[in-house]
Amino acid sequence: AQTVTQSQPEMSVQEAETVTLSCTYDTSESNYYLFWYKQPPSRQMILVIRQEAYKQQNATENRFSVNFQKAAKSFSLKISDSQLGDTAMYFCAFMKHVNNAGNMLTFGGGTRLMVKP
């Protein structure tokens, strides 16, 4: 079974600064996908970024980028130029690529990020 660990329960950052959220995972699969979702106070789950394990290039979406280290099974999220609207719970998630079976997300416990003005 896969496990996803987020070792930082809470973090804070000043507006306009950069912050990095950590995520490690454990799997014996070689083909899989990794995601970061954010959950603001509205409780909506919003996709931030997706990474395919077979791609060596780190994914980037505007101010959000990842540092994917496959050998170390590490998948950190960097938020640049933090904005007040980035305040949310951030979840790291793993999905394995399995034919003829369900492809569920396995989530970490989350990191609560507070952006301070």
Add this chain to the structure above:
Amino acid sequence: DSGVTQTPKHLITATGQRVTLRCSPRSGDLSVYWYQQSLDQGLQFLIHYYNGEERAKGNILERFSAQQFPDLHSELNLSSLELGDSALYFCASSVGRYDTQYFGPGTRLTVL
């Protein structure tokens, strides 16, 4: 707005009762997933349907069941409700089985 709709938004009921949660996936999405988010268990996968067929079951109790209809909407049925079933229930959808899952706004269930 992800394009995934869930009804109702809130549900308050008593122990022992039965409720049905409804999910409409994004247009064109064939996969529907159900997840439960509770304070003590975090976010947990319940069940996955693909084009009407059950594909995987996670930590879903026997008191819970689901189905996906020909129009691809899905329903999650929770019966003999207990206090511990109080949680936020999310539906997510994706085009296929390896695609990104987009989440609905959730149904908050409170069992009194």
